[in-house]
Amino acid sequence: MLIDCSMNINSNSYTYFFAIAMVIVVASLLSIAATSLKPFQEKNIELEKKSDILSSIGVIGEDPELLFDEYITDQLVIQNGLVVSSEITAFDIDLEEAVKESNSSRKVPLFKAQKNGDTFYVIPMRGTGLWGPIWGYVSLKGDGNTILGASFDHEKETPGLGAEISTPIFEDQFPDKILFSSLRDGIEVRKGDASGYQQVDGISGGTITSVGVQTMFEDCLIPYKSFLLNLSIENDNPSDSTISVIYH
Amino acid sequence: METNKTKEALFSKKNRKLLSDPMNINNPITVQVLGICSALAITVKLKPAVVMSLSVIVVMALANVITSLMRNMIPNRIRIIVQLVVVATLVILVDQVLKAFVYDVSKQLSVFVGLIITNCIIMGRIEAFSLGNTPWKSFLDGIGNGASYGLILIVVSFFRELFGNGTLYDYPIIEKLGLYELGYHNNGMMLLPPMALIVVAVIIWWQRSKTPSLIEKD
Numbered sequence: 095m096l097i098d099c100s101m102n103i104n105s106n107s108y109t110y111f112f113a114i115a116m117v118i119v120v121a122s123l124l125s126i127a128a129t130s131l132k133p134f135q136e137k138n139i140e141l142e143k144k145s146d147i148l149s150s151i152g153v154i155g156e157d158p159e160l161l162f163d164e165y166i167t168d169q170l171v172i173q174n175g176l177v178v179s180s181e182i183t184a185f186d187i188d189l190e191e192a193v194k195e196s197n198s199s200r201k202v203p204l205f206k207a208q209k210n211g212d213t214f215y216v217i218p219m220r221g222t223g224l225w226g227p228i229w230g231y232v233s234l235k236g237d238g239n240t241i242l243g244a245s246f247d248h249e250k251e252t253p254g255l256g257a258e259i260s261t262p263i264f265e266d267q268f269p270d271k272i273l274f275s276s277l278r279d280g281i282e283v284r285k286g287d288a289s290g291y292q293q294v295d296g297i298s299g300g301t302i303t304s305v306g307v308q309t310m311f312e313d314c315l316i317p318y319k320s321f322l323l324n325l326s327i328e329n330d331n332p333s334d335s336t337i338s339v340i341y342h
Numbered sequence: 343m344e345t346n347k348t349k350e351a352l353f354s355k356k357n358r359k360l361l362s363d364p365m366n367i368n369n370p371i372t373v374q375v376l377g378i379c380s381a382l383a384i385t386v387k388l389k390p391a392v393v394m395s396l397s398v399i400v401v402m403a404l405a406n407v408i409t410s411l412m413r414n415m416i417p418n419r420i421r422i423i424v425q426l427v428v429v430a431t432l433v434i435l436v437d438q439v440l441k442a443f444v445y446d447v448s449k450q451l452s453v454f455v456g457l458i459i460t461n462c463i464i465m466g467r468i469e470a471f472s473l474g475n476t477p478w479k480s481f482l483d484g485i486g487n488g489a490s491y492g493l494i495l496i497v498v499s500f501f502r503e504l505f506g507n508g509t510l511y512d513y514p515i516i517e518k519l520g521l522y523e524l525g526y527h528n529n530g531m532m533l534l535p536p537m538a539l540i541v542v543a544v545i546i547w548w549q550r551s552k553t554p555s556l557i558e559k560d
Binding site: 103104108109112113116117120123124127128131134135138142247252253254255298299 | 383384386387389390414415416417418419420423424427431434435438439441442443445449502503506507530533534
């Protein structure tokens with residue numbers, strides 16, 4: 095081979111030459127791959143976000159793009175319980191950045207959906223699991239308190255343990271639970287019996303992730319609280335009689 | 343150079359041994375005890391174990407071929423760094439491609455794609471085999487070792503998912519068989535890491551009792 099004849103491959107200069115050449119080749123290869131694949135990856139993430147929002151109100155379909163425009167009627171930006179105007183649209187708010195700010199100053203998105211004539215609200219949430227971030231979408235009925243559905247996802251929770259938060263076994267516990275009562279705000283993720291209106295059963299072997307879900311509810315609901323409570327006051331007939339019992 | 347030698351058949355007996363040896367007498371997990379860390383982490387369920395096995399086979403075969411092609415050019419003193427760079431580059435490329443075109447599989451694998459880099463089997467085979475052998479042989483060695491790593495992973499995750507979760511490839515088999523009504527309970531301990539080691543140990547026990555050549559004389 096060319097290099098074999100001309101150089102001693104164990105000499106210092108060749109070693110430096112090889113190392114530098116290798117780094118340049120590898121670096122350009124990786125940056126070309128990263129830049130050329132980025133549009134595809136971003137599109138995937140956007141589609142996933144849309145289908146996550148939709149699946150929390152029970153809409154699942156082939157084309158999330160189209161369905162999103164059909165069902166999501168309004169996108170609001172909420173700050174400290176009030177609807178505010180913002181340069182960036184609710185959909186484009188980076189929740190990862192938003193949750194770093196204090197509860198009262200962060201601007202968070204709220205999606206308003208219409209399905210079969212009923213109004214629903216979708217709240218995106220983000221928190222921390224065991225190995226990395228966890229996030230989810232909770233959809234509320236028109237009263238702004240009763241949960242219609244919830245979907246969760248995670249970046250790197252352990253499959254079979256913490257990662258189970260994104261399976262129906264965990265998510266299906268949420269419908270008809272309520273977010274706010276005189277007892278607490280949010281949902282208690284507990285071990286064993288979870289028959290209360292604000293309790294769900296956690297994941298065995300996934301305690302830290304389960305607790306992460308509970309903390310995520312507590313943290314992410316604060317900006318929405320007074321907005322959502324206003325909705326339930328406006329709503330003369332609470333859809334679920336249990337709420338009035340708890341609010342008595 | 344190559345043309346002067348009598349060419350060896352592509353699947354000669356020696357080459358076939360490269361594929362079959364790792365399956366039994368030279369198994370990377372049960373005999374060489376390499377790659378145990380990932381065998382613990384991803385054998386809770388079958389699906390990630392299968393996807394992980396496939397990715398390891400791909401990365402291992404490619405890394406072996408690439409280092410084998412470069413084996414006469416790599417300076418001896420930085421060869422480990424070079425091996426690491428080759429493996430890491432391949433893993434990042436695989437990760438990026440998965441993210442762009444099969445997003446759901448990429449999410450399924452999540453952190454484990456990155457863990458392929460640290461898989462001792464890959465570095466071990468490059469160092470021990472492909473630095474001294476032709477690309478075709480290295481390719482076979484990579485496939486053989488990757489596949490036998492995957493085999494153990496799949497066997498372990500089969501038992502862990504079945505007894506720990508009552509499902510197989512997410513299919514609720516125990517529920518369909520109606521065993522829960524008879525008082526059967528899932529064994530939550532199967533989902534915890536120590537059980538992976540115990541299952542691997544049982545496989546080693548079984549393998550050694552069947553293969554006398556593996557039993558140490560004392």
